Amino acid sequence: MRSIDHLVMPFDALGAARQWFLGLGFVVAPEAAHPFGTGNACVFLADGRYIEPLSIVDPAAYDAAKDEGHLFIERDAALRNLPDRPAISGIAFRSDDALADREQLLDEEAGEEGLVEFGRTMRLPDGGSAELSFRLAFAAIHAADAPSFFYCEARQTAKPDRSSLTTHPNGAxxxxxxxxxxxxxxxxxxxxxxxxxxxVQENGDDDWTIPLDGGRLDVVAGGSTPLAIASLTVTVADLAFAKKFWEGQGVAYSESADGVAIACPNGLGAIRFIEERS
Incomplete structure (x- = not known):
């Protein structure tokens, strides 16, 4: 059973992503660059998972990586250039051994041969930095407009202290x-x-749930594409408090039986918020 590590959200510019997440009441980490032309400004959560707003920060490096068949960049470019771009383009699952994950997926005829390995520097809020190293393995995709599912192995031995980045004004x-x-x-x-x-756990009416370690994938029938990520669900300590915060910020939201949803500005999709249950 997998555990979600992070979600990827393509934005045209990291500044716009930062302003939107700040307006929702999230703390946003300092910007960081990848060696293949993308950069991020992540939103880290107290349960160890995070949201990765992603933009192209070095077009030359990005184009070179795409030309070389870099799996992460190929998939990012395919979704980023769609007329109806998805707000959430990929799910990264936590991995202790990306090589073993690749072999398991290949045995189940659901994997890709290619790997991505890279390192980057993470700037910390106190002005310090940490060197990070990753290995990514990928599930196969069924169409160019499908989201990317991949497995992220953090290979550094030291774990950066992100505690100052995980206390959010909205209570996430x-x-x-x-x-x-x-x-x-x-x-x-x-x-x-x-x-x-x-x-798979059946819910009826062609809808089902796939349990994860510390979460779930809810699969529902519908949509205009074969497969798309419709929304992310974030827990908050106090939903009434969060709603008052958003109202004060002029953030529009829609209510449902168990929470609220806020449409994403970068494409088709939403972030849902529900109250954390003890």
């Missing part, structure tokens, strides 16, 4: 799950079960 505490829309649920049943290394 963690990531409860992700909702995926599919045109034909049966087509993706085995694939998504392999990706999550978990079993």
């Amino acid at each position: 505490t963690g990531m409860a799950g992700v909702t995926i829309k599919v045109e034909d649920p049966e087509m993706f049943r085995d694939y998504l079960a392999s990706v999550a290394d978990s079993r």
Whole structure:
């Protein structure tokens, strides 16, 4: 059973991403650059998961990586250039051994041969820095406009202290799950079960849930593409408090039975907020 590590959200500019997340009441980490032309300004949550707003910060390096068949960049470019771009382009699952994860996926006919390995410097709020190193393995995709599912192994031995980045004015505490829309649920049943290394639980009416370690994937029928990430669900300590915060910031939201949803500005999709339950 997999655990979500982070979600990728493509933005045209990190400054716009930062302002939007700050307006929602999140603390945003300092910007960081990847060696293949992208950069991020992450939102870290107290449960160890995070949201990764991603932009192109070095077009020459980005184009070179794409030309070289860099899996992460190829997939980012395919979704970033869609007329109806998804707000959430990928799910990274936590990995202790990306090589073993790749072999498992290949055995289940759900994986890619290619790997991505890179290092980068993380700037810390106190002015210090930490050197990070990652290895990524990838699940196969069924279409160019499908989201990317991959496995992120953090290879550095020292863990950066992000505690100052995880106390958010809106009271956000963690990531409860992700909702995926599919045109034909049966087509993706085995694939998504392999990706999550978990079993499907039927909910009726072609909707089902795949339990994760510390979360869930909710799969619902519908949408205009074969498979898309419709929303991310974030937990907050006090939903009434969060709503008052957003009202004070002029942030529009829509209510549902168990929470609220805020539409993403970078594409099709939303972030849902529910109250954390002890």
